[in-house]
Structures are given as C-alpha cells and as structure tokens.
Amino acid sequence: MTDGYQERISTLLKEKNITNNELAEAIGKGKATIGRYLTKGPTRTYPSIEDLSLIAEYFKVQAHWLCFGVGDKHTDAEDITHAANQSAVTVAVYNRTEVNALLSGDTPPSVGSIPVPPEYKECFGVMYPVTGSVSYKWDCIALVNPNKAWVNDDIVLARLPGNPYPDFFTLVKVGTIIHVWYGDDTTKNAIHQVSDNDIDVLGVVRWGTWEKRI
Template identity: 55%
Template sequence: MQENYQDRIIALLKEKGETNASLAIGIHKGKATVGRYLSKSSNRTYPSIEEISEIAAYLGVQPHWLAFGIGDKYTDDATINKMSTSGAVTVNVYSRADVAKFIETGEAPIVTQMPVHKEFGDCFGVVYPAQGSISHTWDCAALILQDKNWVNDDIVLARIGNNPTPDFFTLVKVSDTIHVWYGEDTTKNPIHSITEDEIEVLGIVCWGTWAKRR
C-alpha cells in the first residue's frame, strides 16, 4: 500500500465535507483509530486492505485507487485488470485551466490519473465538462491526442480568439470557414464561424467518455 494513501483519504474528507469523526462512524471504528490511520507520527497504525475497502466504500471511491493510486477514483477493478492484461498505462489528467501550462512547460497540477491502452501512453487527459445532474458526481475526462490533424465532426481541445483557456469544441470545415459547436452538441446552431487563423487546436479527443475516434 502506498504511503500517500493518507493524503488521498484526507483530500477526500475535505472534498466531501467529512471529518475524522464522521468517517469513524461510517466505518464503525473509533475516532482515535481513524486518527492513527491518518497520522504520520510514530503512533500511526496501518489499516488492513479490508479496512481500506470499507473506507473506500464509505467515501464512494475504488479501493485500489485509495490504497495504491492505481487508475482513477471511479474506475472499477474489473476494468483495471482487463487493461492491465492488455498492456495498460496510466496518464495524468489536468483541468482545462491548467492544461495550457502543461503543454507549454510540461508541468501543471494533476487532477487525477486514468488507465488507458499503452498505445495512448504519450497522451494526457483533460477534465470534460459533464452536463446535467451527473456533473457534480463524476470526474469525466477526455484523452487528448496531439500532433494529428482533425477532421470534420471531431471533438477538439482548442483556444479560440484571445481566450487563454482552452475548451472542447466540435469542428466542421466548409470551404474556408470552420463552424464551431461547444462540446459535442451539434443539434443547435454553431456558436462561431471562424477561419483557421482564429483557432488554435491543441489536440483531438481520441479516447474517453465522449470518444470520437479510438
């Protein structure tokens, strides 16, 4: 079990508005026991795998991620095992606000990691803006493929005009005009009709929740 399992638990408690006391109640342990689980001093005790599984279930995440940092919070073990046998790797996932910094400097805060097939090992992920009631529950991510030309109906990660923060758009080029839709919804009128000089495509969504190509 990775030493930084404690950091993942602490971050989850903060994220979900929980405390050591509420976690203790939720997993039927004493508050002092949970305190020793999360302590980094000499009096620390290590939870068993079974206890880590109980903590993960209470906090709504996958135990393999909580214990070992494998995959992401919500990828189940069957998916991890299947991908492991086929030569999976993990890639970092960034927020849209930080991905430009990552592309420019190679360094940025990592939101999470996700397992992908080894052919996508050079890619990176970006948190995708899920719509509707699931947006506050799921960490939806799109895997971004760089150095490949986009084709009509691709979802891309791009910057338009002077906006420094990239976003997800669907593009369709007709003659010299690129018609732009936000995200994947092309049922409405395009939000922009621009030229190639007005858009900077950072990458193509090649795998993920809203995959356009694999």
C-alpha cells in the same frame, strides 16, 4: 504513493460535505491528524497505507485510486490487473485549468489516471464537462491526442481568443472559416466563426470513458 492523495481526499470531503473532524472520528484519529495529512506546510505528516485504506473504505472508493490515482474511484483492482495483463497503459487525467501547464512542459497535479488501450498511450485525459441530470451521477473523461491533426466534425480541446483556458469544441471548416460549436452539440448555431490563426487547437478527442460519482 503520490502526493495527489491529498487532493483526492479534499475532493471527497467536499463532495460528501464531510468535515475533517467527522473523517477523523470515522478512522479513529484526531482532527489535527487529518489536518496534518492534508497540509502542504511544515507540519505535514504522511498517512500510512493502512490509514488511507480506512479513508477509502469510509468513502466507499477504491484504495488504489485514493493512494496512487490508479484507475478511478470505483474500478476494481482485478479490472486494473486484467487491463495491465492485456498490455494496457495508464494515462494521467487533468482538469482543463491544468492543461496549459502540462503542454508547457510542467508537471501539474493530476486528478488521477485511467487504464487505456496501448493505441492511446500518447494521449492525456481531461475532465469533460457534462450538464443536466447526468452530471449528478457521472463524470466524463476525454482522452486528448496532442499529435493528431483535426478534421471536420472532430471534437477538439482548444483555446479561443480572449479565453486563457482551453475548452471542448466541435469544428467544421468551410473554405477559410472554421465554424465552432461548444462541446459536441451541433444541433444549434455555431457559437463562433474563426480562422486558423484565431484558434489554438491543443489536441483531438479520440476516446472517452465515464466515471460514476459516489
């Protein structure tokens, strides 16, 4: 069991606007017990697999995701097993704010993992921002290949001048100038024009998957 279960439980509590006390009552534990499950201090205690399964059942998410970060909230265990039997591999998924640490060789906390075809084993997953009504029901995970050179019209994960954290952009190079669009929307004017030295491309988006929210 990975320590990431703490972040996953905390995220579920915030998403559903559930208090520690309400969760404790739902699984037959005391409020203080839930607090000890979630703390990283000296009073921390570790929940049993049975308790985590009860928490998963309460939030209507998959236990293998809550306990181990395998798959996503709603991927059936049978689907995970089938993917493994088809030689699939799993890659970790991170928030954009953790990518700098990841590429620096650190081991930042992930938000989970997803099974992917073997050709994407060199990639890592990053939460892709979605807007509008779709964002209330779905999260998008982009697979980023840090070893792939980008070409025109690729969506990339990159850092622009003055922004310490990376974001997703579509790039088109004309001559020595790189035209930059935010995300995948190229219907409007480019938001930036930069040179090769002004943009730090961290990887190319090669594939993505959608995860349904609770």
